[in-house]
């Protein structure tokens with residue numbers, strides 16, 4: 515039996531103990547909220563209490579120095595209360611209105627970008643990229659940096675028809691929220707892994723590697739005491755490489771970036787939506803990825819010009835039709851847009867109860 519209030523390091527502590535006192539006091543009794551500027555909003559409760567939010571961008575992969583800096587600012591103006599949103603915006607939460615202006619001044623003086631609230635681009639949610647992950651087909655932090663540089667004005671001031679949520683996942687495992695973002699980038703491989711027959715017998719477990727392939731493309735190669743891959747069946751997902759490091763899939767010439775659009779989480783006006791493919795592949799061209807940035811900019815600008823007020827990207831595309839979307843954006847419609855992968859029916863992941 516657990517002891518009440520016992521402190522352990524198992525599991526996260528209850529979130530309520532970290533809420534600012536004004537939120538604890540008015541929990542579930544908020545009347546309305548209002549956007550005061552691109553980076554400031556106020557929530558007003560039934561009792562008349564108010565809490566102000568000041569949002570700034572973060573680079574997501576952050577240093578301890580950055581955490582110390584924002585913590586010191588939160589101590590000075592917000593009684594220590596700040597939070598990270600799921601897209602890694604930093605939000606300073608103040609109950610004392612008189613500190614709102616001095617907080618914004620200090621943030622500006624220190625070079626923070628204030629914005630991202632309302633019908634704008636907010637911080638990008640992204641994955642690990644070349645910094646951390648073994649299966650990345652593109653970089654995440656690098657792409658996010660160039661996109662945020664390009665869309666800085668859409669974060670700090672310029673308005674769009676509705677909010678636009680951007681995301682980057684550096685492979686199709688998709689640790690980022692690519693499936694439910696308005697415009698999103700996914701790193702893609704385009705060639706099957708190349709088996710390293712020297713290492714496979716020593717480094718990999720044959721049955722679990724065969725079992726890791728969603729399309730059944732891997733089979734034993736008894737003569738070599740190794741594995742072979744049926745290239746026709748391979749969909750370049752990289753799953754086998756996670757299980758067996760002797761099946762490398764990264765390929766600097768063929769890896770690249772796909773773009774999907776039209777996803778959303780919110781159910782305002784209509785239900786959540788899945789994103790759909792619009793660019794099957796663009797080259798990895800670090801450090802500034804000009805082809806990818808131009809493609810995202812092109813989509814965003816056509817959306818900004820044509821969508822109705824409050825229409826999310828996916829809602830706009832559904833209203834005008836995908837055919838018109840491809841016409842307006844000038845994106846070529848190719849065979850990759852047709853979902854006809856022959857071996858998809860054989861996939862072992864057709865249910866939510868995913869089995870190895």
Ligand code: SF4
Nearest residue numbers: 642647650684685689
């Ligand atoms: S999306 Fe893929 S490459 Fe990126 S962090 Fe996740 S598993 Fe790694």
Ligand code: SF4
Nearest residue numbers: 727748749751752754
């Ligand atoms: S797991 Fe993915 S990358 Fe590996 S062989 Fe199967 S389909 Fe190809």
